C-alpha cells in the first residue's frame with residue numbers, strides 16, 4: 056500500500072446520505088479477482104442509471120459525500136473499487152464502521168467532517184483541493200483551511216504503510232500467555248469436538 | 249466493589265490481550281466463519297506465506313453463491329463453480345471444517361453457527377460478513393469484518409479494535425398479535441436511522457425483547473448493522489441456555505453446567521452506564537414495512553407513503569424524492585395495497601423454523617397470486633420444516649421451495665428480482681439493486697410477506713388472519 060502524506064487533487068461531491076457498499080460495487084462483481092483491477096465496477100449501476108452521476112466523465116482523487124458513507128455490506132471490494140479508480144480520500148460526516156476499517160487497511164484515507172462543513176465543501180466542488188494528513192488540515196478550494204480529527208493509530212498506519220499482521224505477531228508472547236490463562240478461565244469456550 | 253459493567257464490557261474485557269497507548273485493544277477471537285466470498289482474505293494470507301493460527305476455531309460455510317435448485321447437478325456458471333471450488337481448496341489446505349454444498353449441516357453462516365452450537369454466550373465472533381451481528385442474540389460480541397481483517401484473524405486469531413460506545417435500546421411491554429421480531433427491529437431502525445448507531449454496540453433490553461424466542465432475538469440482532477451498529481447483543485437467560493443445550497459443538501455435561509454458571513454473570517450489572525439510551529413501547533409497534541431504499545424507511549403498514557413536499561429539510565426532501573423515484577411509489581398513497589410482483593421468504597434475518605411456521609400459518613389453505621420463493625436458512629431447518637409439512641403448504645400455495653442458502657437476498661447465485669419488479673422480502677436490505685439491478689424491495693416479516701403473496705399487494709396481515 057502507498058504511504059499517505061499530502062495529497063492535492065481533483066475533488067468531487069456526492070450530495071447524498073447512506074451510500075451503501077452495494078452502490079459502490081454491486082454484488083455480482085465481488086467474484087472477480089483483484090488482479091485486473093476493480094476500477095470499472097465503481098458505482099457501476101449508478102453511473103449507468105443516472106446520466107448526471109457526478110463521477111461520469113470525471114476523475115477524482117477525493118470524494119466528498121454526505122453522512123453514513125459506506126454503510127451496509129462488509130465487502131472490501133468497495134474500497135478496492137475506489138482505490139483502483141484512483142480515489143485516495145473520502146470525506147463525509149460519518150462512515151459505516153466496517154468500511155472505514157477496510158479503507159484504512161488499503162491506504163484509503165477517510166476523514167470525518169461535521170455535516171455543515173462537509174456540505175459547505177461540497178458546494179465548492181468539483182475543484183482541486185489539498186489534504187495534509189501529517190498536519191491534519193484541509194485546504195478547501197475557496198482558500199479556507201480547516202483542521203480534522205484522526206485516530207492516531209490509523210494515521211500512523213497510513214503514513215508509514217505498516218504491516219498490521221507483522222505488528223501483531225510481534226506480540227506473540229502476550230497472545231500465547233492470554234491463551235494459557237484463558238484455557239483455565241473459560242474452559243467452555245473451545246468448541247466441543 | 250468494582251464498577252458496574254455492561255454485558256458488552258464484560259465480554260470485551262475478557263478478550264482484551266493488551267491495550268496500546270493509542271487506545272487500540274488487541275482482542276482474542278473465539279470463532280471465525282469464512283464463506284465463498286472470503287477468498288480475498290485467504291489470498292492475502294497466502295501472499296504473505298503465513299499459516300493459519302487456529303484452524304480449530306475457524307469454520308467454512310458455503311452459502312452466498314450456492315444454487316437454490318438442482319443441487320445434484322454440476323453448477324452451470326463457471327465463475328460460481330470457481331468460487332465454491334476456491335472455498336473447498338482453502339478449507340482443505342488449511343485444515344478447516346467445511347460445511348459444503350452436500351453437508352447435512354450446510355446453510356447460511358448466521359443460521360448455522362447457532363444451530364451447531366458454535367455460537368455461545370460470552371464469545372467474540374467474527375466473519376467477513378456484516379450480518380455477523382446476528383450471533384449477538386446469544387450474548388456474544390459478534391461483528392462483521394473486511395477481507396484484510398479476515399486475513400489478520402486467520403493469521404493471528406486476534407483483531408485490533410477501538411472500544412466502541414454503548415447504546416441500550418429498551419423495548420418494554422407486550423407485542424401485539426402478528427407483530428414479530430422483524431417488526432421490532434424495523435421500528436427501531438425507523439426511529440434511530442440507518443446511521444443512528446454508528447460507532448456503538450447496541451444492547452437490546454426490556455420485557456418485549458426478553459419475551460422473544462431465540463429466533464426472534466436473532467432477527468433483531470441481525471439487523472443491528474442496518475442501524476450502523478458495530479454489533480447488537482442481548483443478555484443470555486434461561487431461554488438462551490435451553491436453546492444451546494445439546495447442540496453438537498456446545499459444551500457437554502459438567503462443562504455445560506460450568507458454562508451456564510459463567511454465562512449467568514454476563515448480563516449488565518444494575519446501574520451499569522451506557523453512552524446512550526433509547527426506549528420504545530412494544531404496544532406502539534405495528535406490522536412494519538419499508539417504502540424506500542434504506543431500511544430506515546420503515547413505517548407501520550397502515551401509514552401513507554411520505555410526501556417530499558411536506559418535508560421542511562431540503563436534503564431530506566431530495567432524499568425522499570430520489571427514493572420514491574427509484575421505488576416507483578406515489579407520495580401520500582397508502583402503503584397497504586401497493587401491488588407486488590414477487591415474494592421472497594428467506595435470508596439470515598428470517599429463514600429459521602418459527603419464521604417459516606409464521607409464513608405457513610398465513611398461507612395454509614390459500615393461494616399466492618404472485619410467484620415466490622421460500623428458502624430455508626439451513627438443511628436442518630429445511631428438514632424440520634418438511635417434517636411438519638410446511639413445504640407442502642408453500643408448494644400448494646404455488647411458491648417454490650428452494651435449497652438452503654442466501655439466494656434472493658443478494659442474488660449472487662442467480663436468484664434475481666427482475667429490473668423494475670417489486671418484491672416483498674423478509675431479508676434485511678432494500679438497497680438500490682440489492683436483489684438484482686433495478687429491483688425494488690420492501691422489507692417485512694415472514695407473516696407479512698405471506699400476506700402479500702396471497703393478496704398480490706402489501707397487506708396488513710391482521711386483516712387477513
Ligand code: SF4
Pocket residue numbers: 311312356357358377379595596597653654657658675676
Ligand atoms: S442471507 Fe443475505 S444478508 Fe444474510 S449472509 Fe446471506 S447475503 Fe448476507
